[in-house]
Amino acid sequence: MRITLKQLTIFEAVARSGQVARAAEMVNLSAPATSMALAELEKQLDARLFERVGNRLSLNSQGSLLLPLATEALQKFDQIEHLFSSPEAEYSGTLNVSASSTIGNFMLAKSAVAFCQQYTQAQVDLDIDNTQAVIKSVLEFRSEIGFIEGQCLDSRIKVEAWHKDRLLVFCHPAHPLAGQHVTPQALRGQPWVMREEGSGTRDYFINAANALDMQPVEKFVFRTPDAIKQAVKQGAGLAVLSELTLEKEVSRKELAIIEVEGLFLERQFYRIHHKSRKSTPLCDRFVGFCTTLLNVEPV
Template sequence: MRITLKQLAIFEAVARSGQVAKAAEMVNLSSPAASMALSELEKQLDARLFERIGNRLRLNSQGSMLLPLATDALQKIAQIEHAFSPAGSELGGDLNVSASSTIGNYLLAKSAVAFCQQHTNTLVNVDIDNSQAVINAVLDFRSEMGFIEGQCLDSRIAVEAWHKDRLLIFCHPAHPLAGKTVSPKALTGQPWVMREEGSGTRDYFVNAANMLDMQPQEKFRFSTPDAIKQAVKQGAGLGVLSELTLEKELSRKELAVINVEGLLLERKFYRIHHKSRNFTAIGAAFIAFCQDFLNTDS
């Protein structure tokens, strides 16, 4: 059996993209050549690695078993090549990470830029989505690590507390409850502008609110903090977001905070990675950099 690096690279690219044509572009091969390489790999392993669902290829159990092994092998080869290159003494390469909305926009974007300015041969790609999408990206090996606002209970994922955060309930400055401390019952029947299903912010708030029998009633739903803030400014209802996202509007008095007795909205952000995947040199360096840059000891 002679498995080639080209076959493993094509396999990993197909696993990431779900399509042979897209995978071929990722590894600079023609589609026929990529398809042939994948067929040769399956023939040598005497196993099918994907199931076709519509126009996409999805890993089956055999493919899922191979993916972490292939990724690890390709990473080791890349490390060898870098170590013996003229710039081998410098940190270099690409890092793919995923982050939920608040973390990605308000913490990781600036961290990635600062990291790449310090390590000029690196590129950190930050994909921003909701927490569930981040978990899926890590499970599918599209991202070496993820940063999420909610919990992850998948046994394949390693989870570490990474940073602290606080959610704030806010409203239009002219709202009767603006700036007040109220009982949970005072918010009964109030309309809410909420994040989408799968959002860590949404899940954390709803669970905390329901423990106090607040039963928040969703009137509008948006997938970005900016859309939620704009809706609240228009008087659409109450909102709840990370204080990281509200600093500017609160300082300008464009929005106002409502404090609720007994409602604890302090939470942790988490860093996640697949248990079958080791950190690359650039991944480990980025974790250490963020710890200092953001003071993430928590």
């Protein structure tokens, strides 16, 4: 049985008007076409829906049973059409986003809130983890878009430069090297508080440090910038994090910066998505919104 919306529309028009000719005018069809569609509906249901009383058609018990169901179905269809034809439709629904730690905590969290305040029918589900976890989420189609601090070499992923960031070496304010400009050799043998394996911050720093033969000694490993900053405040060693995460503590003199000769830690942030997945209008609008809100420099 294949009842169509056209048949239900004609049935409801006949039920409301009581005449095939008037119903035909209401649905913009010829009277024969309207009569044929109604007859086909009755055939498919194997039931008469109307009784003729004079020159009018009146619903019988079967037709009275169908009318509220038909009306409800047509209203639902109208709601679907309205939802997807309205200007807000493209920016409705849930957008799944993954971001590595620095980007997620210090850039996209506030962006997601501001975006949903402006686009009230949208929901941004932001998952914050390390770079490798973000890449995996995009590969497995759990996230439509990802933002990472490290490299992605998977051929299934499209990688686009998105923003730039600077890493800073820092320490406890009472550390002998606090506020100093030193050579890489001055840091050899110093204990470090590091991010975990898979972190873009960790990978970028270690590559740069190895190029200068700094030989950093890993003393502690933590997954979050807050845990690393707390460890450094307790004198656990040196650390390196994005300047985005250090602004408050440095201004309060709770942490101090060490400038290392030749260690220029400006890194690229990247936006990634699966090559086989077409970006939705909601995703495109979110990216544009973040670019404006965060004053992301064009690449």
